[in-house]
Amino acid sequence: MVRARAGKGLLGSLLTIVFLGAVVYFGFNIGNTYWRYLQFEDRMKQEARFAAHRSDLLIARRLRDYADSLKLPVGAHKVNVRRRPGTIQIWAEYYELVEFPGFVREIYFHPQAVGTF
Numbered sequence: 001m002v003r004a005r006a007g008k009g010l011l012g013s014l015l016t017i018v019f020l021g022a023v024v025y026f027g028f029n030i031g032n033t034y035w036r037y038l039q040f041e042d043r044m045k046q047e048a049r050f051a052a053h054r055s056d057l058l059i060a061r062r063l064r065d066y067a068d069s070l071k072l073p074v075g076a077h078k079v080n081v082r083r084r085p086g087t088i089q090i091w092a093e094y095y096e097l098v099e100f101p102g103f104v105r106e107i108y109f110h111p112q113a114v115g116t117f
Helices: 008-049 056-069
Strands: 080-084 087-091 094-100 103-109 112-116
Touching (some): 008 056, 008 094, 008 112, 056 080
Antiparallel strands (some): 087 112, 094 103
């Protein structure tokens, strides 16, 4: 005997596709946010490696420009550089807004790098 399903398979498939689409969309949003954070922190580490050859002002300006190119929030443009004999510490603090279904979440980021020379 063959029973008719009355479209239940189609509805289940449609809901699955909509759910997966939402997961991909919002996953891309948060993934892109973390990717930009990792790129910014990596650039900080690179600047810390070459700190012996660059002034604090040049390091801060280069990182501000990079934050601007990544389209990071304004807080990321306030780069702090602290140099002590033989070491350098570079950091910034900022918040990113990430949209989720039905609400917006504010995520705190604190990229930093420490280098010795």
